Amino acid sequence: MYLPPAFREEDLPTLHTQIAQTPLAILLSHGANGFESSHLPLLLSPEEGRFGTLKGHFARANPHWRSLAAGAEAMVIFPGPQAYVSPSYYPSKAEHGKAVPTWNYIAVHAYGHAEVYDDPQRLRELLAQLTRQHEQGRAQPWSLSDAPADYLDSMLRAIVGFSLPIERLEGKWKLSQNRSQEDRAGVREQLAGSALASEVALAARMAECAKGAS
Template sequence: MYLPTAFHDTDIERLQQQMAATRLAIIVTHGDQGLLASHVPLLLDREGEFGTLRGHLARANPQWRDLANGSQAMVIFAGADAYVSPGFYPSKAEHGKAVPTWNFLAVHAYGHADVFSDPERLHALVSSLTDHHEARQAQPWTVEDAPADYLESMLKAIVGFALPIQRLEGKRKLSQNRSAEDIAGVQRGLASSSDPLDNAVAQLMTQ
């Protein structure tokens, strides 16, 4: 990831918070079939320097073979983003030297995964993923709610993986390269938008 100094985020705790808050990550690999990408929910275990990502892929998805063959994976966690209009900058009225840009958060995690098909380990993984996301429901569903034979067939259809993060990159592009007046102008412009993502970026700019 291109990381200009002004936007390079090295706060591991903050990066992990964004990773944990991302509901659907993108895992990218390169193998015999070229570049492959899958959109997957992941769990983050924070032990170790950067943590470990846990998830699963469909057995019919050829990407798991890249992981099993030792291909390095890049996992992308996209945060809030917002279009920044030159009209937000007070300096535009002074000299006109302004162009559109984009403010956003992004985290990239890299590592090599351990792939597994053990039923007990898969059961524990899908139970953890389910409990994590069902916690928001009024009547949470659990893996045990499914018939045992059905669950067994479903587990046979997936491949699990654990990916210890070996390298972690974060980008926090929130107009830090602009003057204080222009930053305030961007924040005001995004805060007045009717788009919730614009509002989220505006809030981030105040932190």
Template sequence: MLYIPPAFRETDPATLHAVIRDARLAILVCAALDGAMPWVTHLPLMLDAEDGPLGTLHGHVAKANGHWQALVRASRALVIFTGPDAYVSPAHYASKREHGKVVPTWNYVAVHAECDAEIYHDAARLHAVVSRLTDQHEGARAEPWAVGDAPEPFIAGQLKGIVGVALRITALEGKRKLSQNRSAEDRAGVKTGLADSADGGDRDLARLME
């Protein structure tokens, strides 16, 4: 479970889906039934928002990665997506100048997706998901690379080394910690301070506060 104070809770599916789409890399977690530490894999995933009430995530993992076998046994998984984050200095708060009773914190955006997991080995389905993922991440390039640019026998060999993962979302939790619990003056100070930062992530978070 994700700890979410009411001020930071986000429930709008469109907003949560936007965080998922903007995340460049997801964290896939599932239980190890033998009592060992949970399995964790970092991987890009693609959201099909129309597949199921909350959408389905699609991706693949290496066949040598035992995580997929753990997913078969557990059948359930948690997927974590993170958005912009930023350190918040007490210097940003107007209340620091008033009474000094302030401490640092961290602002961030996160979405947790609870999913039913499906593992598959079908070559045509794997080819389709690899192609779609590639197109998604190559699309902004001036000369995008496509799976079809590589020799078909080579791609067929590569597909034998992966397994497909389809993760049907059953629950979504969203947290947008953007200083909503502070006064309007403190919140404005944080937004200005982050917007003026040299760090691009700080500026991205400041834009979310607008």
């Protein structure tokens, strides 16, 4: 990922927070079948390894897992909020007109090599963790025990799990840091008033970064 110094984020807890806040990641690799990609819900174990370990599963029918089992390096993308930034958002445009459209966004890329497995007990533990993560807070959270045992066993045979220790981790927080304080404030104000939830979310993240920099 292209990382100009102004937009580079290297704080590990900040990167882990963004990973945890991204419920569906994009896993890519290149193997015998060329480039492959899968959209997967992943768990992060932050204390496992230097940068943490990602855990998830594929449908067994998805051939993507075979390239990981063969040793292909994986890249996992965790996209955050994003927004188009019009030159009209910058107060400085009225002064000199030196502005062009751009895009603000947050993204984390993780790289590593995965261990692939199909042990039923290990898969059951993985699914239990994923379920707890996404069912917590519901009035009647679903759990694995709600499904018939024979049905669950058949579902376990239909998936393949993986554990991916993160070997390299990159974060890009492109939030108008290369503009003046007044221009950044102008962008935040415009995005905060947007009808798009992703733009409002990005404005909030820009406000957080502004507080951290003050």
